[in-house]
Amino acid sequence: NAGVTQTPKFRVLKTGQSMTLLCAQDMNHEYMYWYRQDPGMGLRLIHYSVGEGTTAKGEVPDGYNVSRLKKQNFLLGLESAAPSQTSVYFCASSYSDGTRSSGNTIYFGEGSWLTVV
Amino acid sequence: QKEVEQDPGPLSVPEGAIVSLNCTYSNSAFQYFMWYRQYSRKGPELLMYTYSSGNKEDGRFTAQVDKSSKYISLFIRDSQPSDSATYLCAPHSKGSSNTGKLIFGQGTTLQVKP
Numbered sequence: 001n002a003g004v005t006q007t008p009k010f011r012v013l014k015t016g017q018s019m020t021l022l023c024a025q026d027m028n029h030e031y032m033y034w035y036r037q038d039p040g041m042g043l044r045l046i047h048y049s050v051g052e053g054t055t056a057k058g059e060v061p062d063g064y065n066v067s068r069l070k071k072q073n074f075l076l077g078l079e080s081a082a083p084s085q086t087s088v089y090f091c092a093s094s095y096s097d098g099t100r101s102s103g104n105t106i107y108f109g110e111g112s113w114l115t116v117v
Numbered sequence: 118q119k120e121v122e123q124d125p126g127p128l129s130v131p132e133g134a135i136v137s138l139n140c141t142y143s144n145s146a147f148q149y150f151m152w153y154r155q156y157s158r159k160g161p162e163l164l165m166y167t168y169s170s171g172n173k174e175d176g177r178f179t180a181q182v183d184k185s186s187k188y189i190s191l192f193i194r195d196s197q198p199s200d201s202a203t204y205l206c207a208p209h210s211k212g213s214s215n216t217g218k219l220i221f222g223q224g225t226t227l228q229v230k231p
Contacts, residue, residue: 004160033219040125042223043161043205059220090160094219105151106207106219108160 002026006091006109013081013116021076021112023091031094032074033058033106034066036087043090049074081116088113120144123206123222132231136193140206140222143187147208150182152191155203155224164191164204196229203227 004025013019023032033048035058045058047066055066063085065077074093078085094106123140130136138152148169153161167173170184179192189206205224 035221040223042123042125043221045220048219092160105163105166106153106161108162110160111158 004091004093004107004109006089006112008112009110010113011115013078013114015081015083015116017081018077018079019081019114020078021089021091021114023074023076023093023109025072025074025091025093025107027093027095027107028071029093029095029107030071032068033092033094034064034074034076035090035092036060036085037090037111038087046076046089083116086114086116120220121206121208121222123225125223125225127226127228129228129230130196132196132198132229134196134229136196136200136227136229138191138193138204138206138225138227140189140208141187142189142206142208144208144210145184145187146210147187149209150180150189151207151209152178152180153205153207153221155205157202161203161205161221193227196227198229198231201228 007022034046035043037043044060049055049068052071067075089112091109092106121142151166152164154164155161165175167180170182173180177194181190203224203226206222209219
């Protein structure tokens with residue numbers, strides 16, 4: 001019963017280094033998201049995807065890139081890490097069953113703690 | 118103005134107290150009103166949601182929506198130390214259900230003291 005799995009959980013990067021955060025979901029969800037969470041700022045949407053091969057910008061997309069080559073995976077890339085990208089990153093996925101009252105329930109991963117020094 | 122606003126707290130109450138957590142929003146198209154609970158160093162989990170206006174009760178939790186004033190509330194009765202967490206509201210529209218662009222409030226951190 002894995003749900004949404006993020007790797008790695010912890011990472012320290014030097015300024016200018018690149019890295020990729022991997023998110024995998026086993027619930028066959030169409031939608032996937034990357035959020036960052038900072039003290040006093042709440043969850044802010046970085047990028048999201050409504051299906052395999054599609055991505056879109058969220059509230060704070062600058063400095064990040066994403067790819068959704070497979071339905072179950074959503075990758076978040078930092079090409080040149082900056083200290084301002086020190087944060088906790090959450091991946092999430094969701095579905096909507098199309099009924100009027102269902103809304104969109106989002107399932108989150110456990111988070112990835114990233115420090116850029 | 119942010120689309121969704123919450124007082125970040127922290128809010129500290131004694132065990133057994135009634136807790137009121139609130140959220141305001143600006144987009145009149147919002148129809149679904151979700152509350153997520155996040156324990157320390159964990160990902161958020163859906164606590165409950167309502168559709169359109171009115172109240173919804175689930176055990177000790179009651180969600181209330183006033184669309185005329187764009188105000189969302191979550192009430193916790195007989196609060197317990199295990200309720201200590203951050204509570205995030207996430208209102209959204211049917212359109213955002215389809216597009217996937219879901220936005221959260223900042224979250225209110227609650228501490229219930231034994």
